[in-house]
Amino acid sequence: MTGKTPAKSSGKTTRTLGVAVLGTGRIGGSYIDVVNKIKGAEVVVVAEPREEQVAPLKKKHPGIEFVADYKEALAMPEVDFIIGTLPHWLHKKAAIDAAKAGKHIYIEKPMAVTLAECDEMLAAAKKAGVKLMTAHTQRYYPAVAKAKAVIDSGDLGNLVMVYDYWHKPYQPETRPKWMLDRKLGGGMGQMDGTHQLDRTLWIAGNDVYSVSAKVGSITHPELPCDDTGMLFLRFKSGIAATLARFAWDKGATEYGADYFLTKGMVRMRIAYGRGQGQATGVWIGDTPQGTWKEIPCDNNDNSLVDEVQAFVDSLRRGDADTPVPQMHGRNVMEILEASETSQETGREVIIKK
Numbered sequence: 001m002t003g004k005t006p007a008k009s010s011g012k013t014t015r016t017l018g019v020a021v022l023g024t025g026r027i028g029g030s031y032i033d034v035v036n037k038i039k040g041a042e043v044v045v046v047a048e049p050r051e052e053q054v055a056p057l058k059k060k061h062p063g064i065e066f067v068a069d070y071k072e073a074l075a076m077p078e079v080d081f082i083i084g085t086l087p088h089w090l091h092k093k094a095a096i097d098a099a100k101a102g103k104h105i106y107i108e109k110p111m112a113v114t115l116a117e118c119d120e121m122l123a124a125a126k127k128a129g130v131k132l133m134t135a136h137t138q139r140y141y142p143a144v145a146k147a148k149a150v151i152d153s154g155d156l157g158n159l160v161m162v163y164d165y166w167h168k169p170y171q172p173e174t175r176p177k178w179m180l181d182r183k184l185g186g187g188m189g190q191m192d193g194t195h196q197l198d199r200t201l202w203i204a205g206n207d208v209y210s211v212s213a214k215v216g217s218i219t220h221p222e223l224p225c226d227d228t229g230m231l232f233l234r235f236k237s238g239i240a241a242t243l244a245r246f247a248w249d250k251g252a253t254e255y256g257a258d259y260f261l262t263k264g265m266v267r268m269r270i271a272y273g274r275g276q277g278q279a280t281g282v283w284i285g286d287t288p289q290g291t292w293k294e295i296p297c298d299n300n301d302n303s304l305v306d307e308v309q310a311f312v313d314s315l316r317r318g319d320a321d322t323p324v325p326q327m328h329g330r331n332v333m334e335i336l337e338a339s340e341t342s343q344e345t346g347r348e349v350i351i352k353k
């Protein structure tokens, strides 16, 4: 059972932590099943204003309380942390409200709509003494983790260049309206560009020196959000990265990255959606003949379970930081925002730090 005392467990605890899931849209409902699979936490309440969305969930999970207003969930003493699966424009408000209520925060990516919002959220969490982690899942995908392990082993020398891409069907008619308006956190940069930045910063380092970008609306110019992006990042280490994303009406799907090292190459792919000709895996190229060699990789995707378990374990241990470091969501947003500034100004943007 969860504790009945006010939460804010900013120290070691063996207690089962109480979870409030905020939002049950396209991804939210699945978090109930995710928490049911992990150790050390249980869902006590779900907040979702759309009755039609929660009706089947209520039937499936009779032991869980359902409320329409997330403030009710935040007022519950048995809630230790929230899982925020909300429209991006609501991330800042929900996270700050949760911090004020003394609840730790696990917020779906991206951390917020702007860098300034990220800073407000981090300040609120710090003031309240709660943890704030942005759920950047990439490091929990076996193929991404394996690619990083191969690169970090040093067997292929030093990483010098990255080419990361995500080309996928756009399907705007299937998306909630907010996903098609940049001001509300819509567009492929917010949705998918943040995944690409997450894995690139995780693997290549968080020392981006400058960003140049072409960001645009090519397949659906009538929509007020981007569907394409080509970013060029220079790192202080000397590494260079190109991140390309293309949401198509007619096209083909490709999801992955190529990593270029001084003694070889690493290729990482994840099969995405229904497109033919895709495979999930990691390959290396380290011979003069130039043939790819597949590296064994466990491709069971339990990424959300692994990510929430890691978050819960870190809270129960009373770790100083979260498994995806608290600043990481902000760092991702800083580069995404710089890419938009580069598009507006036509110039390379220097990252000040």
Ligand SMILES: NC(=O)c1ccc[n+]([C@@H]2O[C@H](COP(=O)([O-])OP(=O)(O)OC[C@H]3O[C@@H](n4cnc5c(N)ncnc54)[C@H](O)[C@@H]3O)[C@@H](O)[C@H]2O)c1
Pocket (backbone or CB within 6 Å): 022, 023, 024, 025, 026, 027, 028, 047, 048, 049, 050, 053, 068, 069, 070, 084, 085, 086, 087, 088, 090, 108, 109, 110, 135, 137, 176, 191
């Ligand atoms: N990691 C991944 O691979 C992945 C995949 C999909 C979505 N996401 C992320 O998950 C989040 C949610 O995306 P989605 O596709 O589920 O969006 P969605 O619009 O389908 O769902 C959001 C839900 O929040 C609800 N909501 C709105 N206001 C609320 C409030 N005040 N209180 C409680 N609930 C409220 C809406 O009714 C809706 O059901 C986003 O951050 C998105 O980027 C991540």
